[in-house]
Amino acid sequence: MTLADLLLDEGLAIDDADLTVRGLTLDSRKVEPGFVFAALPGVKVHGRDFIPKALANGAAVILTDAPVEAPVPVIVVDEPAALLARMAARFHPRQPGHIVAITGTNGKSSTVEFLRQIWAGAGLEAACLGTLGVTRGDNVEVTGYTTPDAVALQAALDRLAGEGVTHLAMEASSHGLKQHRMDGVRLQVGAFTNLTQDHLDYHPDFADYFASKLKLFTERLPVTGRAVINVDSEWGGKMADAARARGLEVLTLGWRGRDLTIREITPRAASQSVVFSWRGTDHALDIPLVGEFQILNALGAAAIALADGVAEASVLASLKTLGGVPGRLEKVGETADKAPVLVDYAHTPDGLDKLLRAARPHTRGRVIVIFGCGGDRDASKRSKMGVIAANQADHIIVTDDNPRSEDPALIRQAILKGCPQAEEIADRAEAIRHGVAMLRAGDCLLIAGKGHETGQTVGDVVHPFDDREQGRQALAEREAARV
Template identity: 55%
Template sequence: MTLRELGFESDAPVTGLTCDSREVKPGYVFAALPGTVTDGRKYIESALENGAEAILSTGALELPVPYLKSSEPRLSYAQMAAKLYAGQPQTLVAMTGTNGKSSTVEFLRQIWAFAGKQAACFGTLGVQAPKGYRPLTHTTPDAVALHKTLSELKDEGVTHAAMEASSHGLDQYRLDAVKITAAGFTNLTQDHFDYHSDAEDYFMAKARLFAELTPSDAPVVINTNDAYGQRLAQMCEERGQGVMQVGWSGQDIRIDEVMPRASSQIVTLVVEGERHKIELPLAGEFQVLNAVSALGLALVTGIDKITALKALENLHGVAGRMERAGQTKDGAPIFVDFAHTEDGLDKLLRSVRPHTMGDVIVVFGCGGDRDPDKRSKMGQVAAKLADGVIVTDDNPRNEDAANIRKAVLVGCPDATEIGDRAEAIREGIKRLKPQDCLVIAGKGHEQGQIVGTKVIPFSDVDQVKWALKELGHV
């Protein structure tokens, strides 16, 4: 491919594209993108020293190489990535919302695979495809990483793919050159207010997926349990899109009844007017919501209803999402979950309650450099819904961990404070009696703890296993 094919006034060949000057090699286009933390234009000289063939940016710049000025350089960057790394699976579903994206796209992948499709999904948990797992660095990858992933999946024979669409990714045009077959929405609650100015700004970033990026003739599946879902459904209907409404109040797939069992749930669904009873092999009401969103997306992408419902009875959980990490010798279960918002923690604790005869104990903290307003609110949720609360560190990042804990404790003043997360997990396990349940929230699948600028190896699941062994439960 040449620079001219990407919009430059030059026929020089292009060997790559990046917005990180450190990754520039001879023949690369460097996208000097303005950012929230730093301005990519500061690194143009470094990119040129590394052999950049051309520069994409904004504003009037005098450079010794071909330069493309763009009023929306992030959009131009995404469009270039789509040309340079062409190709994507024939069916591509994008899923957005605050909570449940990772589980929903993974459940959809499992339904597709059950139906015999070559299926993949990617997002927070990395890429899961027929050829195996590989990691990703962001929920919605950088535009180049995104199109490389899509192109690779197509080359591997994947025909059906589901991806998470974060508000950051949508706001920063990362998905603008992707061809979306169908889109889904889970819910919207407080999160990322360190990036978005308010709830309306956050919602409108999510709504871009439907109003601007999903074709008007493409189907959408929306959980209408909350006011934002209902508003989004109305927006899509006014646009002329085919809307499938799901959830407890869903018109097309309605959850009628849920009966918890020890590690599963008997769920009665009304699907397009017909009642169906299934056993979902997962604990937690929120998993039912994720499963019905996946069911709806499977139906609108061509999977027949009976096959899709049968697939629900064969689902397996997602790493770090209500993951059963172990149990005491008396049978008290220990769950690890990614819940890191007020709504996520609320849903998690309410979900384990029907499966627990004794006390529910929760260990959690809040991340640094992220939305401080939610800290006391999460503390209030824990105090209200758990019988025992231990406040610990999450990913302090560049904040003082003790100050973060102090803010959380405003909402749960009677909680126990243990900064060392490993020790907090051990203490939670020590407190377990027969028929109790321990929930460790906030980090889920993560394999490290971010302290300052360092990532210290740390896994909640591994800590549980080590603590159980140390305490004589194994």
């Protein structure tokens, strides 16, 4: 593909328009001869610092935001990340015909996976893309990012379309939206789950966090698109207002939803009985998920599918058989007395609150929780999560969770300000063994923070660590000790 092809309709005067471009990247280490290297501004460093490395590796074009001296064509624009996304969409031109993007603080991973299952149940070639990777059928390809960089994202879309995928549900992170990673994605539907405190280490304030999420409805969706929004919070109402002001078709859901209205949720042993109304027609069914927030995710996926024309009977049948998402209230085992051990990704104040509230109706005895907070991340949430644990749990074990460059003892100390009666066990594996050992009949152990993740980051080193595997090992040790 020529440089002129990649810049079609951009209105840019360029040298060497007939130059053949063999690839695009924003990582100088991945540059090959004939590549466009995007030298983008970053949080800590600027990509221009890596231009010499890119040139040494054979970069044929530089894309950046300020003039630089280079022996190859240099494209200078105010928003190079946005242009890179559009160029990547031209370089990898195929995309699934129906793409849904879902944003919000919590619930994105579950909602895209539930939507994939509902589509698949209707006989559609479906996939989902997000924090857990790219999922199609039983195959999961780990990507490592909620919203991959623009080049990787477009390459994934092109590949999925080539494999016959017609329906894709993808997560839209605040980082991805603010950094223009999704600018080249041809969306049909945008959805919103909720908004609570998170990522304030990246966003300067909550207003910026909200504004970044809002971009899905004010910029990324075409005016012919549809917005499906949970309006149980004030933020959902603001999202819906902004979408209507743009002229989008807006559907609302939730306890306050107009199109899909939740009437009743009753917890069962391993499921929940749900009554909801879809555009005036009531439905009652059991959904095999634990936690009210999971029902909201499942019904959010159902509303998207129903609005797209998937038959009600098919959607209802899929809701009755939904499979859980890895690391989201995932049961990893239970004691001989049937006390379950559950692993969840909850790592925000709201996420921890919802997790603890979800477990309570299903627990006759004590709710025991193990959690920590990440280093080099929003420090203001640490004591808040401690307070939530103190208010909602019967026993708390504060431990380490990706301390990164910070002193883990100081992180734990900040958490303990909110829950001074909690136990403190720095070693996460030891904390899990202790939590499992103290379980009695009727109790429930929640291990929060990592979910599906398989590493513990200390300094710059990622050590292998899986809460699910540690939970299983602790249960096996407990059982062996009984023999």
